Amino acid sequence: MAFVQIRDMTVAFGTAPALRGISLSVERGEALGLVGESGCGKSITWLAALGLLPKSAKVGGSVRLDGAELIGATPAVLEPLRGGRIAMIFQDPASSLNPVHRIGRQIAEALALHRGMKGARARAEVIRLLDQVGIPDARNRLNAYPHELSGGQNQRVMIAMALAGEPELLVADEPTTALDVTIQAQILDLLGTIRRDTGMGLVLISHDLGVVSETCSRIAVMYAGRIVEEAPSDRIFAYPSHPYTRGLIGAMPPISGLRRKLVSIPGSVPEASRMPLGCAFAPRCSLVIPDCTRIDPAAGAVEPGHVAACIRATPAAVRAPIMESVMA
Amino acid sequence: MLHYFGSRLLRAIVSVVMVVTFVFIVLRLSGDPAIVIMGADAPPEAVDAFRTSWGLDQPIWVQYLTFFKAIFSGDLGQSMRDGRDVVSVVLERVPSTLALTVPAFLLNVGIGIPAGVYAALHRNSAIDRFVMVMAVTGFAMPSFILAMLLVLVFSVSLGWLPSAGQDSWRHAILPIATMGFGGAALLARFTRSAMLEVLGQSYIRTASAKGLSWSAVVWRHALQNAAIPTVTIIGFMLGGLVAGAVVVESVFSWPGVGRLLVVSVANRDLAVVQAIVLMIAITMVAANLVVDVLYGLLDPKMQLQTRQARG
Ligand SMILES: Nc1ncnc2c1ncn2[C@@H]1O[C@H](COP(=O)(O)OP(=O)(O)O)[C@@H](O)[C@H]1O
Ligand SMILES: [Mg+2]
Numbered sequence: 001m002a003f004v005q006i007r008d009m010t011v012a013f014g015t016a017p018a019l020r021g022i023s024l025s026v027e028r029g030e031a032l033g034l035v036g037e038s039g040c041g042k043s044i045t046w047l048a049a050l051g052l053l054p055k056s057a058k059v060g061g062s063v064r065l066d067g068a069e070l071i072g073a074t075p076a077v078l079e080p081l082r083g084g085r086i087a088m089i090f091q092d093p094a095s096s097l098n099p100v101h102r103i104g105r106q107i108a109e110a111l112a113l114h115r116g117m118k119g120a121r122a123r124a125e126v127i128r129l130l131d132q133v134g135i136p137d138a139r140n141r142l143n144a145y146p147h148e149l150s151g152g153q154n155q156r157v158m159i160a161m162a163l164a165g166e167p168e169l170l171v172a173d174e175p176t177t178a179l180d181v182t183i184q185a186q187i188l189d190l191l192g193t194i195r196r197d198t199g200m201g202l203v204l205i206s207h208d209l210g211v212v213s214e215t216c217s218r219i220a221v222m223y224a225g226r227i228v229e230e231a232p233s234d235r236i237f238a239y240p241s242h243p244y245t246r247g248l249i250g251a252m253p254p255i256s257g258l259r260r261k262l263v264s265i266p267g268s269v270p271e272a273s274r275m276p277l278g279c280a281f282a283p284r285c286s287l288v289i290p291d292c293t294r295i296d297p298a299a300g301a302v303e304p305g306h307v308a309a310c311i312r313a314t315p316a317a318v319r320a321p322i323m324e325s326v327m328a
Numbered sequence: 329m330l331h332y333f334g335s336r337l338l339r340a341i342v343s344v345v346m347v348v349t350f351v352f353i354v355l356r357l358s359g360d361p362a363i364v365i366m367g368a369d370a371p372p373e374a375v376d377a378f379r380t381s382w383g384l385d386q387p388i389w390v391q392y393l394t395f396f397k398a399i400f401s402g403d404l405g406q407s408m409r410d411g412r413d414v415v416s417v418v419l420e421r422v423p424s425t426l427a428l429t430v431p432a433f434l435l436n437v438g439i440g441i442p443a444g445v446y447a448a449l450h451r452n453s454a455i456d457r458f459v460m461v462m463a464v465t466g467f468a469m470p471s472f473i474l475a476m477l478l479v480l481v482f483s484v485s486l487g488w489l490p491s492a493g494q495d496s497w498r499h500a501i502l503p504i505a506t507m508g509f510g511g512a513a514l515l516a517r518f519t520r521s522a523m524l525e526v527l528g529q530s531y532i533r534t535a536s537a538k539g540l541s542w543s544a545v546v547w548r549h550a551l552q553n554a555a556i557p558t559v560t561i562i563g564f565m566l567g568g569l570v571a572g573a574v575v576v577e578s579v580f581s582w583p584g585v586g587r588l589l590v591v592s593v594a595n596r597d598l599a600v601v602q603a604i605v606l607m608i609a610i611t612m613v614a615a616n617l618v619v620d621v622l623y624g625l626l627d628p629k630m631q632l633q634t635r636q637a638r639g
Contacts, residue, residue: 052536075541083539095530100552100628109548113539145628158534165539 001067003028003169003201004049004086009061009071011041011048011225016272018044020225021061026169031195031202033212033233035248036222039269042205045222046171050086051078084114087162091174093154097146103157104130104142107164114165129160134190152183159190169201170194176211188215209248213237221245224270224280227299231306239316241308243285279310287312336620340613347609352395352602356388361596365408382408382598395602404606405599414603418585424494425584428503428576429569435508436515436565441558443512444519448527449546459516466513471572475506475579492581503580507572511565518561522554529553556627563619567612 002025011019019041026032034042047053049063049070063070065081082088090096098106107126111117117125123142130138133156146154155175162170172191176184192215195202206212212219213233220230221244229242240246247265267284270276276283282292291311299309303316362378363370379385383394398405404414447459466474482502483491490499526532527550535549536542574586581587585604592600624630 047533050537052533079539079541081539082537088537090530090534092530096534098531098535098549098553100556100626101549109540110538147629161534161538 002026003030003066005062005064006045006049007062007064009045009048009059009063011044011053011060012058013056013272017275018057018225018272019048020275022222022225022227024220024227024230026201026203028168029195029199029201030218031204031216033216033219034203034205034222035207035209035212035219037265037269038207039271040222041225042207042222043173046088046173046203046205050082050088051075052082052088080114083110083162083165083167085165085167086169086171087165087167088171088173089155089158089162089175092178093151093158093175094146094178096158097154099146102143102145103149107142107157107161110161110164125164126160129163130157132163132194133157133160134186135160150183151179152187155179155183155187156190159187159194163194163198166198167200169203171203171205173205174207175204177206177208184211191215208252209236210252221248224275225272226280226309228281228310229306229308230299231303235303235306239302239306241302241306241313241316242281242310243287243312244281245308247284281310333617333620336617340617344606344609344613348602348606349392351605352392353388355593355596355598355601356384356391359596360384361408361598364596399606404603407600408597409595409600414599417600418588418603418607421583421585421588424582425573425577425586427500428507428582428584429573431500431504432507432511432572433566433569435504436511436569437562438512439508440512440515441519444516445523445551445554447516447520448523451524456520459520463513463517463520466510467517469510471506471510471575472579474510475502475576478502478505479579494582499580499582503576503582506576506579507569510572511568514565514568515558515561519554519558522557523550525557526550526553552626556623559619559622559626563615566615570608570611 004024004026006022006024009019009022010017022041022045024032024034024045034045036042044053044057048057048059051070051073053059059071061071065085068077070078070081097103104123104126107129108117108122111122111125115125126142127138130141135141135153135156141149141153146157149157158175159170170191175191176187179187188211191202191204194200202215204212204215209219213236217233218231219233219236220227221236221242222228223242223244229236229240229245231239231241236245237249240249244265251264265284270280270283276293278291278293278295279285279297282288285292289312295311297309297311299307300313301307301315302313306316361382362375362384366375366378376385383391386394395405406412407414407417443459443463447456450456479491479502482489489501490496491502493499532545532549535545540548570586573584574589576582577584577586578590585607589601589604591597592604
C-alpha cells in the first residue's frame with residue numbers, strides 16, 4: 001500500500017471547481033515531482049490533503065495516509081500528523097516564518113509538539129538541525145529574527161523546522177521559486193542530502209520541469225485541476241505523451257550552453273469558473289481536433305507506469321506519426 | 329534604544345512647545361480678556377488697570393517670553409477669575425476627569441479588542457455582522473449625539489439614570505458609556521481588520537502546517553502580530569479620550585478638566601486655558617511615547633532599526 005494514496009480528490013471554492021478529480025500516490029521514501037503552470041492546483045492538492053484550506057473550500061474524494069482517511073478527519077487526528085508525518089514548506093520563506101518570533105523558538109515549537117522536547121534538550125536539537133541544514137554559527141543564529149536572515153537562509157530554517165518533527169514525507173511547495181539561481185541549486189542539493197541521510201520521502205512542487213527532473217524519480221504533470229500525465233522522470237522526457245507536457249519541455253531553458261529559442265505555451269490556464277468543455281487544454285493545444293472540445297479525456301496507459309490524459313496520446317509501442325511531426 | 333527614545337523625546341518637546349505657542353497666540357488675538365472678565369460696561373480705567381496688572385498691555389512677544397520664563401520656574405500663573413494658582417485650579421478637577429476616562433478606556437480596550445478578534449475569527453458570522461454594525465454606528469455617530477440618545481432612553485424615558493451632575497457613582501454611568509462605546513467601536517473595527525490581515529499571512533499557514541492547534545495558532549502566532557498596528561490606534565485613542573472628555577463633561581455637566589476648559593475659554597481665563605492645554609499636550613505626548621515603547625517591544629524590526637540607528 002502506498003504511503004499516501006489520493007483518490008478522486010476534488011476541491012471547489014464556491015461553485016468553481018479548482019481540483020477536478022486528482023488521483024496520485026506517493027510511496028514511502030519516494031521523490032515525486034508535481035509540475036504545472038501557476039494556478040493548476042498543485043498547492044491546493046496538498047493543502048487539501050492536510051486539511052489546511054480555508055473553510056470556504058469544499059473538499060471531496062479520499063486521501064489515505066497509511067490507509068487512514070484524512071478527508072473529513074477531526075483536528076485531533078490531523079494535528080499530530082501535520083509536521084509529524086507529513087511536513088510542508090512553502091514558496092516564500094521570508095513571509096512563511098513568523099516575523100515576531102526568533103527562528104530558534106519557531107523550530108523548538110515543532111520539537112515540543114512532535115517530540116516532547118523542552119529547554120536545554122530542545123535547544124541542543126535546534127542547533128543540531130540548523131547545522132544539518134547548513135546555517136553557519138547555529139548557536140547564535142537561533143536568536144535571529146527572520147528579517148535578519150537572507151531568503152535562502154530562511155528557507156533552510158523552514159526545512160529545519162520541517163525536519164524537527166521527523167516526518168516521513170516532506171511536501172516542498174515551490175521551495176526555490178523565490179530564490180536566485182545559485183541559492184536554488186543549494187536548496188535542491190540540501191533536500192537531496194537530507195533524503196539520502198534520513199530516507200524521508202519528498203513531493204517537490206514546481207512550475208519548472210527542470211527543477212523536479214533533477215531531484216525526482218517520478219513526475220506528475222498537472223493542468224487545470226487534473227493530472228494530465230504521470231511517468232518516471234526519464235520516460236517523461238523520452239516519451240512525453242500529453243501536448244501540455246511537451247509544451248513544458250519546450251519551455252525549459254537548455255541545460256547545455258547551446259542556445260535555442262524557448263517556446264512558451266500560448267494562452268493561459270483557464271480559470272476554475274470558466275473551464276472549457278471537453279479537454280481543458282484544447283484551447284491552447286496545437287494538436288487539437290474537433291473531438292477534443294467534446295470529450296473530456298480519461299487517463300490511459302501509454303506504457304507500463306506511464307499514463308496520459310489525451311485522446312491523441314498513443315501507446316509508446318506504436319509511435320504515432322503525430323509524435324514525429326511534433327518532435328521534428 | 330536610548331538614542332531612539334532620546335530623539336522621540338526631543339520631537340515630543342518640540343510638539344508641546346508648538347501647541348502651547350499656537351494656543352497662546354490665538355487666545356490673545358481672538359478676544360480681550362479684560363473686557364470679558366470686567367464686563368463690557370466696566371469703567372475704562374478699571375479695564376486698563378486690569379490689563380496692566382496681568383501684563384496684557386505689553387507687546388505679545390514680551391508676554392510670550394514672560395510666560396515661558398515663568399513656566400521654567402514652575403509658575404503657570406493665576407486664574408484671572410479668582411487669582412488662585414492655576415495648577416491647583418486645574419489639578420482639583422483632574423480626579424473627576426480620570427473617574428470618567430480611565431473606566432472609559434478600560435471599556436474601549438476590554439470590549440473593542442475581544443470583539444474585533446472574535447469578529448475576525450468568525451468572519452461573516454452573525455456575530456461578526458453584529459459587531460461590524462455596532463462598530464460602524466459607534467464610529468460614525470458623534471459622541472454628543474450618542475450622549476443625547478443615552479439621556480433620552482435611560483434618563484428621560486426609563487428614568488433609571490441621572491443625566492447631569494456628579495452626586496453619585498450612578499451619575500458617572502452615562503458619560504462613561506458614551507466614551508466607552510465610541511472608542512470600543514473604533515478599536516473593534518481596527519482590531520478586526522488587523523487580525524484578518526494577519527490571519528491571511530503565510531506564516532499562519534506555516535504554524536498550522538507545523539501541527540499547532542488553531543487556538544495555539546491564534547494565541548501564539550496571530551495576536552502579537554495583530555497587536556502591532558492595534559497599539560498605534562490605541563495611542564490615537566488616548567488623544568481622542570481627552571477630546572471626548574471635553575464634549576461629554578459639557579453634555580453631562582460633569583465638573584472635570586474638560587468642562588473647566590470650555591468655561592475658561594468662554595471667560596478668556598488665559599492662564600487656566602494655557603495650563604490645561606499644556607497638560608493635554610503633555611498627556612498626548614506621553615501616550616505616544618508609551619506607544620513607541622510598546623512598538624519596540626512587539627516588533628523586532630523596530631529593535632533592528634534602533635540598533636542600526638544607535639550603532
Ligand atoms: N483560498 C482560495 N480561494 C479561492 N480560490 C482559490 C484559493 N486558493 C486557491 N484558489 C484557486 O485554486 C486554483 C489552484 O490554486 P493553487 O493550488 O494555488 O495553484 P498552483 O499551486 O498550481 O499555482 C487557482 O485557480 C486559485 O485561484
Ligand atoms: Mg502554488
